[in-house]
Each structure stands twice: as C-alpha cells, then as structure tokens.
Amino acid sequence: MSKIPTDLRYAMSHEWARSEADGTVTVGLSDHAQKDLGEIWFVDTRIGTVLAKGDIAGLVESVEAVLDVCAPIGGEVIAVNGVLDDRPESINTDPYGAWIFKLKPSNRAELDELLDAAGYRAAVYG
Structure with missing residues (x-):
C-alpha cells in the first residue's frame, strides 16, 4: 500500500496539494x-499558466505511460520545480518532496x- 501523508489534500486524479504559510499551494x-x-x-x-480546477497543468512521462497532471484547485502557476528538469525520477524516490508546481x-x-x-x-484502495 502506498504512503498517504495526512497533512495533504488529494484529487481523484492522484495529485496532492499542500497549503503553504504564504498562501500558495504546492502540487505533486x-x-x-x-x-x-x-x-x-x-x-x-x-x-x-492560469488554470481552473481540473485543467491540465502539465504532463509526466514514464517508461510505462504519459499522465496529464491536473490542477487540483484553480489558480496561476507561479513556480515549477526546476530539479525535475535534470532529475524527474525524484518523483519516484520522494513523491511528497519532489513537488511539480506551485x-x-x-x-x-x-x-x-x-x-x-x-x-x-478509501477511494484508491477501497
């Protein structure tokens, strides 16, 4: 069973959202x-990019598939995780640390x- 931190919120499309002290929301x-x-x-x-809730914010490609990353809430993308340009596999090793955008x-x-x-x-594992 996967790790599911209790301090985050989750979309059914499998993105997590973390509310930050400065009012932004980090997504991964x-x-x-x-x-x-x-x-x-x-x-x-x-x-x-200005997104409505559920809009496609980007994509993630793997050996297995291509996944659209959706905005779990609406807003403007104000930052992207530049580490992922060189080390996209960081999501595999630390999915809750390797955020995708803010x-x-x-x-x-x-x-x-x-x-x-x-x-x-409950939604993922019944």
Whole structure:
C-alpha cells in the first residue's frame, strides 16, 4: 500500500496539494500515481499558466505511460520545480518532496473539496 501523508489534500486524479504559510499551494503526484507510472523520465509544466480546477497543468512521462497532471484547485502557476528538469525520477524516490508546481490559488475554498488522506485511501484502495 502506498504512503498517504495526512497533512495533504488529494484529487481523484492522484495529485496532492499542500497549503503553504504564504498562501500558495504546492502540487505533486501521489505515491500511488508514481508507482503506477513506473520510472519517470520527463516532467513538463509552465509558469504563468492560469488554470481552473481540473485543467491540465502539465504532463509526466514514464517508461510505462504519459499522465496529464491536473490542477487540483484553480489558480496561476507561479513556480515549477526546476530539479525535475535534470532529475524527474525524484518523483519516484520522494513523491511528497519532489513537488511539480506551485499555484497562487484563485479560490482557496476549493482545497476543502479535495479528499483528506482517509478519503483518498478509501477511494484508491477501497
């Protein structure tokens, strides 16, 4: 069974979201998603993109598949994790440390609509 930190919120599309003290939201892929993908070798996102909840924010490519990374909440992409340009496999080794992008949220209340750890665990593993 995958690790599911309790301090994060989760989208059914397997992104996690962490509310930061400065009001931004950090987004990455869950442990479950990275295990399904296998070895990740490319990540693509763009700073400045304005997204609605559920919009495609970028993509992750692995040996197994290509996955659209969706915005778990709406907002503007204000940062991307440059480490992933050279070391995209960081998501495989540390899915909750190797974030993909940061959002300036347009509606912070959308965070409350995401699943907590128990809800995500139930949705993924029954």
